[in-house]
Amino acid sequence: MSIIIFSAVRFAPGDPAVTRLGMEATKEALEQERKDMGLDKPIPVQYFIWVNKVFRGDFGVSSAYAAEHPVGSLVLEKFKRTIPLTVTALLLGVILAIPLGIIAGLKPFSWTDNFVSAISLFGIAAPSFWVGLMLILFFAIRLDWLPTSGYGPIGSGFKVSHFVLPSIALGIQLMGAITRYMRSGMLDVMSSDYIRTAHAKGLPYRTVVIRHAMKNALLSVVTVIALDFGALLGGSLVTETVFRWPGVGLMLVEAIQARDYSIVQLIVMAISFVYVIVNLLADIAYGYLDPRIRYE
């Protein structure tokens, strides 16, 4: 396990060096600027300079924003807007998916199960940005209940009504996947010996389902949630563009279009870092929840 973290962390900063390579490829008018930015040095040298700077908390200067704005604080500002969105979506997905998955898993192939499976398949197959567009179409334009986009009314700060649609669009995607895993987890668990034992010793159905079955079915779901967290992060990049939500995703897209590599590499690195950490936490949680698994 330590090897995985080591290699992941080792790899993460190595990759922006490749991003710089991309800059080398489009060097026409940048000749003078490249010299100023130290890009005329050999790639490995640049890489070490960059790593050295990162460890001192200096993420370089963006080419699009003014020099007095350090990239680090710019990106941090955007992260503060993206994180509430993904966390709400995550909670929404989990809260909806777990009961749905349990209901479906208890009565496989019944009409409730088919109905739940249909919902979860919709969540899996419909791209979150399209779901977002459909939500805008229906709730914002047809019904005029909620605003179509942005962080808040123009000129003022954040407003909750702007937050609702993007988090639902993201949550639906996650819900689909988790429901599915919860269902199959319940199916596996319900046919196991200890559930039969629990029934046999006369425990009420409710207790068997909640105390014995759900707890064990959740085990397999924990790791899946962590893996799907990656899809959630990716989805938030696109969904932010749909809703013009001024977070990391919108910033990344704009930075790519502007070929602003210091911002691109920092955002990609930060998101991957979050992703790796979440997966690490899931692994630890898994060992904690299931005492049979012991890490050396």
Next chain:
Amino acid sequence: MNETKSDNLTINLRRKPTSLWRNIFRSFIRNRTAVFGVFIILLFTLCAIFAPLITVDINPDNNRPAYEEMDFDSPKLPPSLTHLAGTDDRGRDSFTRIVYGGRVSLQVGILAMLISTFIGVTAGLAAGYYGKWIDSLIMRIIDAILAFPSLLLAILMVAILGPSLRNAMLAIGIGFIPSFARVTRANVLSIREKEYVESAKAIGANSWRIMWLSIFPNTLSPIIVQISLGMSYAILIEASLSFLGLGIQPPTPSWGYMLTTGRELIEYCWWLTVFPGLAIFLTVLAWNFIGDGLREAMDPKQIRR
């Protein structure tokens, strides 16, 4: 007398031995949702191949392809019999553009899967068969790729290489190498110890031959399942990339890019966001159905029944 009787046990000697693949095929076509998936994919594929035949080029004399044919007299028309999915702001027929956009989706899906299957399976075979430092090296690289969410990896690579259809395919393909490598490796590890591999070694077959002729055919079924599920993700990611303007560049239409146009006009033309998205949704759904159907059909627990 074709039947032998002994102790109430009837063995029908006339029955042909059932082959593995025939069993899989049989239980696959019994699965209604999987067959529905195949139907949709076939329909979309035929539409993509015969796109010029099922769409109308309103002005065949100019050099513009049918999907770029603009009719400024009829912009932003809602769906009707002449324009099945309406027209966009430049009077281009949306249905035509969706049909041609299907070509992009299909192309990206197939080529991305070819790249990832080829590299992933080779890496997985080598890692599982040779073990030791080759295994560690390959799996560390795989772990490193896995450290990125797949869409982010694709966005990053396209940002470096520049947006184009070829780069989008490459980026998506590389993102799926880990899943193929892992599936293959896990299978190789269990197959490597089988008697038939040992016998192949005993008669002096070289590693290359053992890997591809003795081990590889027995890892096929999980790989095939992986391919069809991978197709659905590849199409989803391609749509996301082109929605962000990082996929194939205009004028060639793609479903994702059509949604970008639709987003701009969402307050006036609902059909520009509904139909391209529906096309993505149905394709992804169909590949999911096929993948699930294959998984069920190839599940050894089910075959033994």
